[in-house]
Amino acid sequence: MRRLPGDTVARWIALTILIAMFTALAFNAVFVQLAGVWARPPLTETGLLEKIAVVVRVVEASAPAQRPHLAQAVGDAQFSVAWATAREGFNLPALRDPGFHSGDETFKQLLLGPPRLMEAYEPSDWPGDEGHYVLLVQLLDHSWLMFSATARTWGLTDGQRSVIVVLLVLISTALVTLVATRHLARPLQHFTQGARRFGADFRAPPIEPVGPHEIRQAILAFNSMQAQLQHFIQDRTQMLAAISHDLRAPLTRLRLRGEFIEDVDQQQKLFRDVDEMQAMINTALAFFRDDARLEQATQLDLAELLQTLIDDYRDQAIDISFRGPPRLVYFGRPLGLKRVMTNLVDNAVHYGRTPEIELLQRPGEVVIHVLDRGPGIPAEHREQVFMPFYRLEGSRNKSTGGVGLGLSTARAIVLEHGGTLTLADRQGGGLTAVVVLPV
Numbered sequence: 001m002r003r004l005p006g007d008t009v010a011r012w013i014a015l016t017i018l019i020a021m022f023t024a025l026a027f028n029a030v031f032v033q034l035a036g037v038w039a040r041p042p043l044t045e046t047g048l049l050e051k052i053a054v055v056v057r058v059v060e061a062s063a064p065a066q067r068p069h070l071a072q073a074v075g076d077a078q079f080s081v082a083w084a085t086a087r088e089g090f091n092l093p094a095l096r097d098p099g100f101h102s103g104d105e106t107f108k109q110l111l112l113g114p115p116r117l118m119e120a121y122e123p124s125d126w127p128g129d130e131g132h133y134v135l136l137v138q139l140l141d142h143s144w145l146m147f148s149a150t151a152r153t154w155g156l157t158d159g160q161r162s163v164i165v166v167l168l169v170l171i172s173t174a175l176v177t178l179v180a181t182r183h184l185a186r187p188l189q190h191f192t193q194g195a196r197r198f199g200a201d202f203r204a205p206p207i208e209p210v211g212p213h214e215i216r217q218a219i220l221a222f223n224s225m226q227a228q229l230q231h232f233i234q235d236r237t238q239m240l241a242a243i244s245h246d247l248r249a250p251l252t253r254l255r256l257r258g259e260f261i262e263d264v265d266q267q268q269k270l271f272r273d274v275d276e277m278q279a280m281i282n283t284a285l286a287f288f289r290d291d292a293r294l295e296q297a298t299q300l301d302l303a304e305l306l307q308t309l310i311d312d313y314r315d316q317a318i319d320i321s322f323r324g325p326p327r328l329v330y331f332g333r334p335l336g337l338k339r340v341m342t343n344l345v346d347n348a349v350h351y352g353r354t355p356e357i358e359l360l361q362r363p364g365e366v367v368i369h370v371l372d373r374g375p376g377i378p379a380e381h382r383e384q385v386f387m388p389f390y391r392l393e394g395s396r397n398k399s400t401g402g403v404g405l406g407l408s409t410a411r412a413i414v415l416e417h418g419g420t421l422t423l424a425d426r427q428g429g430g431l432t433a434v435v436v437l438p439v
Contacts, residue, residue: 008213016180023172052135052147053110055081060139071145079133079149087136090146093125113140187211191219198226247281302330302337302366306357309341318349324359330366330437336413340421341370343406344433348372352430365419366437373430382423386411 055074062070071083084090121134133149187210194207206223209216255274261267303325310320341357348355352374360367377385377392384390388408407421414421419437426432 012180012184012212016176019180020173020176023176024169027168027172050110051079052137055147056111056116056137056139056145059083059145060141064141064143067143079147082146082148083143084146085143087138087144090134090136090144092119092121092134092136093127095121095125116140184212184215187215187219191215191222194219195222203230248278251278251281297331297333299329299331300334300337301327302332302368303328303359305334305338306341306359306368309338309345310357313345313349318355320345320349321354321356322359323356325361328359328361328366330439332417332437333413336416340410340413340435341368343410344370344435347406347433348374348431351375364439366439368435368437370433370435371426371430373426373428376425376429376431377423379425385423386421 055071058074059067059070067083071081075081082090117138119136123132126132135147137145137147139145190210191207194204197204204226206226207219209219209223211219251274255271258267258270258274261270304327306322306324310322313320345355345357348370349372352372354373356369356371358369358371360369381392385392386407388405411421414435414437417437419435421436422434424432424434
């Protein structure tokens, strides 16, 4: 028979429920003991029976004429004593069986002689909330002594006690659940951090499998997938290096052979084709290799990064307006984000007019708008232009440079930051590239 693992999420959930139930019962029992048994204990547990036995012996030994004053004198802060020749002299509630049977054995040990008739009244026997303890003892001459003691109480009604019990159950359940969920959440947080670390750096080490059985299995599966991806990336890098070497060699030979072409027009056409192929190869290799994706994330001033980019274009006599805060700290990859903005601004400069950059900070996100007054992009092509090597005809032609990888690269970097990159029409004409980055 296959042995089941002991540390599983299912068992932790079941154990949490059981511990929460037992904890709630324990809190309830403590409260009942303190607010119930302690506040209103049975008469046998009040500690008054010994004093009552002493008073009974003293009053029985005195003359009947002295008993009223003697009973009043022996009372103290804990209880009061009254004497009467008949039971009817006391205003007592009517009970079916007021006999004090639980105190018989105690009084037999404390009082000598024949047994005395006793009646007991608990605080709950009285109407309303003014109940108190009363013990009636019939003396040997058939007169009566009444001992009265105030009830100990915390001033809590039944409704208030029920509310307290419910609160104790909720508190105990919350405490146990908090401890259990922290035990389960810690390995999940460890797993999440490892996954994010791998997203930022594919060379990150595997995640240590910790936690319940199901979480450990998920971590092991993730580590296996991570190892396969690392192996795939290494194979792709080696393949791209081989392609780069193999393609550049024949292109170089073509250029050398073109030098022997006597027709200058045909020679220039050949050189243009060779240069274009060389540019396409270099750009494609840079896109697939994409060293910017291996960059470590760090704190950066996004506003300063954009200002630096604008200054670079100003050095080329290209004026780009900027709207936004003077400082905005963001956690990301500086080179990757600069590459995104460079690609978007290049498109706005080459294919449009009056390029602008707008930086906004919203709750939980940062938004960057790159705007131009160019011809724009038809709505049916706005998603296709993000595909590698996809190029529009017309204004976006080969004479402007590029092979159709700029937007693909930009969106890939933005997605790796957890954000989005979309294109939209600009009011009044032109195109707006919207970059949304989560904080």
